[in-house]
Amino acid sequence: MRARTWLAVPAVLLVTGCAEDTSEVEVPAVPPPVAEVAAASSGGACRLLDFAVIAEHTGGTFDVAAATDRGDTHTCVVRAQAAALPELTLSVTDTSIDAATFTADVQPRGAAKVTKLGKVAYRRTVSKTAKAGPVAEVGWLAGEDRLASLRWTTPPGTAAAEAEKATAKLVALAKVIDTRKL
16 A cells, blocks of 8 residues: 555646646846937047937948047047947047148148138048058048047958048048037
8 A cells, every 4th residue: 555655646736747837937128229429429539429320321220329528639530349349430629720721731731621621721531540441531620720630440351442432421420520519
């Protein structure tokens, strides 16, 4: 009889363990989607940039921005989270120089002049380095005594002609940047 009892106990336990559980299970709420953070939220010169405006003028898609302020200079770097390059850098510095001084001391030799951008402006490309492709650059003396520059650093392997095309796009972007908002 004892053997039958010992066999009956595991059988009862197995059957009760297979019973259907009808209690409700709480499903965790789906977290809300993360909103895109505006470049301006990084402060510094990033307050002058907007990811959508950058994309509209350059075709580049960025989603990360970082800024720094040092003295009278405000800088912003934007890039895509998934890749280090391309990278766009905006620097704005308070200055007391005039257009003649800008042309003589700031504008690099061989740079092309740009019209209808600030008091005076230039554009150029800089040769590739070991870690990056060629750089497109636009610099200008803004009307409110600010020296500004945009630099587009391309990934390694980018053709110089692509960087040259990027300078025209940077000029278009520079024309919508209002450095008075710093």
